[in-house]
Amino acid sequence: MRADYVTRPREQIAGVLRAEPRFLSAAEIHRALEQASARVSLSTVYRTLEYLRSKGDVTERLDEAGESTFMLCEPAHHHHHAICRVCGRVDDVSCAALGQIAESLRATLGFELDGHNMEFLGTCRSCR
Amino acid sequence: MRADYVTRPREQIAGVLRAEPRFLSAAEIHRALEQASARVSLSTVYRTLEYLRSKGDVTERLDEAGESTFMLCEPAHHHHHAICRVCGRVDDVSCAALGQIAESLRATLGFELDGHNMEFLGTCRSCR
DNA sequence: ATGATTTTGCGAATCGTTCGCAAATAAGGC
DNA sequence: GCCTTATTTGCGAACGATTCGCAAAATCAT
Ligand SMILES: [Zn+2]
Ligand SMILES: [Zn+2]
Ligand SMILES: [Zn+2]
Ligand SMILES: [Zn+2]
Numbered sequence: 004m005r006a007d008y009v010t011r012p013r014e015q016i017a018g019v020l021r022a023e024p025r026f027l028s029a030a031e032i033h034r035a036l037e038q039a040s041a042r043v044s045l046s047t048v049y050r051t052l053e054y055l056r057s058k059g060d061v062t063e064r065l066d067e068a069g070e071s072t073f074m075l076c077e078p079a080h081h082h083h084h085a086i087c088r089v090c091g092r093v094d095d096v097s098c099a100a101l102g103q104i105a106e107s108l109r110a111t112l113g114f115e116l117d118g119h120n121m122e123f124l125g126t127c128r129s130c131r
Numbered sequence: 132m133r134a135d136y137v138t139r140p141r142e143q144i145a146g147v148l149r150a151e152p153r154f155l156s157a158a159e160i161h162r163a164l165e166q167a168s169a170r171v172s173l174s175t176v177y178r179t180l181e182y183l184r185s186k187g188d189v190t191e192r193l194d195e196a197g198e199s200t201f202m203l204c205e206p207a208h209h210h211h212h213a214i215c216r217v218c219g220r221v222d223d224v225s226c227a228a229l230g231q232i233a234e235s236l237r238a239t240l241g242f243e244l245d246g247h248n249m250e251f252l253g254t255c256r257s258c259r
Numbered sequence: 260a261t262g263a264t265t266t267t268g269c270g271a272a273t274c275g276t277t278c279g280c281a282a283a284t285a286a287g288g289c
Numbered sequence: 290g291c292c293t294t295a296t297t298t299g300c301g302a303a304c305g306a307t308t309c310g311c312a313a314a315a316t317c318a319t
Contacts, residue, residue, distance in 0.1 A: 008265060008316055029307085044268045049307065051266095069197040069275090070306070083248075087255035096251060104251070113256025120211075120250040123224060123232070127215035128241025136285055136296055157276080172299045177276065179297095197306090198275070 007058075012043045016051045017075075025091035026064050026072035085114050135186075140171045144179045145203075153219035154192050154200035213242050 019035045020027065027035075029048045036043045052073045055061035062076035064084075074093060076084075085094040085108055094112050096104065108114040147163045148155065155163075157176045164171045180201045183189035190204035192212075202221060213222040213236055222240050224232065236242040 006265060006317080010266065010315070012267070030305095042268095046269080046308080047267055065193050065197050069193050069199065071197065083250065085251040085253065085255075087258055088252055089254055089258035092255045092257070094255070096249075098247075098249065108251065108253070113259070114251075114253050115255075115259060116251055116253040118252040119226075120248070120252075121224075121226065122211065122248045123213040123236065123242075123244055124216055124246040124248075125213065125236070125242050125244040126217055127213075127220045127222070127243075129220070130215055130217035131241070131243060134286080134296060138285070138297065140298070170299095174277080174300080175298055 012041075012047050013051050013054070015039070015041045015043060016048060017055070020055075020061065020073065020075045024075065025093050026066070026074045026086070028066075028070050028072050032073075085112065085116070087114070088117075140169075140175050141179050141182070143167070143169045143171060144176060145183070148183075148189065148201070148203045152203065153221050154194070154202045154214070156194075156198050156200050160201075213240065213244070215242070216245075 015036055016032060019032050019039075023035070029045065029052060032052075033043070033045050033048050036048070052061060052063075052071075056063055056073070059077065059079055060075060061073050062078050064072050064074070066072050076093075081098075083096045083098060085096050086092070094108075094114060096108070105116045108116050143164055144160060147160050147167075151163070157173065157180060160180075161171070161173050161176050164176070180189060180191075180199075184191055184201070187205065187207055188203060189201050190206050192200050192202070194200050204221075209226070211224045211226060213224050214220070222236075222242060224236070233244045236244050
């Protein structure tokens with residue numbers, strides 16, 4: 004049974020996420036809490052992030068090293084992200100035509116696109 | 132100093148990759164070798180995969196669980212992949228306009244697209 | 260406040276991956 | 290082939306991120 008208890012650790016973790024609008028690892032969040040003198044265990048950070056993710060408040064992303072990172076983000080309405088390699092800043096991107104995306108990113112965000120990943124998932128002919 | 136020694140473990144690992152044209156984890160490759168009575172240590176599997184990747188013969192991909200998987204694939208000429216959720220079959224996809232991609236996947240590969248991931252990387256306005 | 264339920268902290272366990280080092284193997288020259 | 294040298298291998302230990310078990314603490318409803 005899930006109960007959405009309002010607890011101090013949950014508020015503190017949400018606070019860190021709200022203050023830092025980019026993808027953070029559990030360890031980074033834990034460190035930020037320590038610096039704020041908030042004594043929250045790493046286990047609780049993990050459990051709270053999973054809780055927030057299951058509520059749809061947080062998006063999880065695997066970084067290039069395969070580590071999980073988390074950010075406040077509504078995945079309900081499907082979209083993608085433009086992530087700055089330098090500072091980690093995240094801008095939302097809808098998926099219109101790919102050809103126009105680079106141009107649009109530069110025009111609307113001043114974002115200089117220099118790389119992208121795409122992956123298509125579905126069912127192949129012989130598996131249908 | 133890198134020397135490209137030709138060894139039995141390397142040939143056997145490449146053989147597994149050649150026989151199975153989809154993304155395989157180190158553990159899967161190791162298991163395939165065991166079944167073929169090839170005694171190769173898991174460490175060597177990892178080291179050989181990294182060696183092949185650095186040579187540009189193998190592409191690495193993090194699956195949804197964050198595990199590394201590997202496939203023979205030339206990343207030199209930039210492209211993407213359509214991966215079957217059922218059998219793991221991989222088809223190459225070039226990055227033309229995204230709008231036409233779903234249609235093209237169906238027409239040319241019989242691939243029924245039902246999901247995709249994209250990520251854009253670059254430098255944001257304030258970091259330039 | 261009381262009791263039922265959930266969450267937390269702690270440490271141990273797990274899993275994939277990497278590392279250190281001695282033994283085995285490959286390449287090159289004789 | 291044989292020797293020398295550089296590289297690779299196997300093994301087990303170490304590692305880092307994540308998960309788990311369980312008793313203690315916190316939350317909520319009455
Ligand atoms: Zn930036
Ligand atoms: Zn999309
Ligand atoms: Zn298939
Ligand atoms: Zn591309």
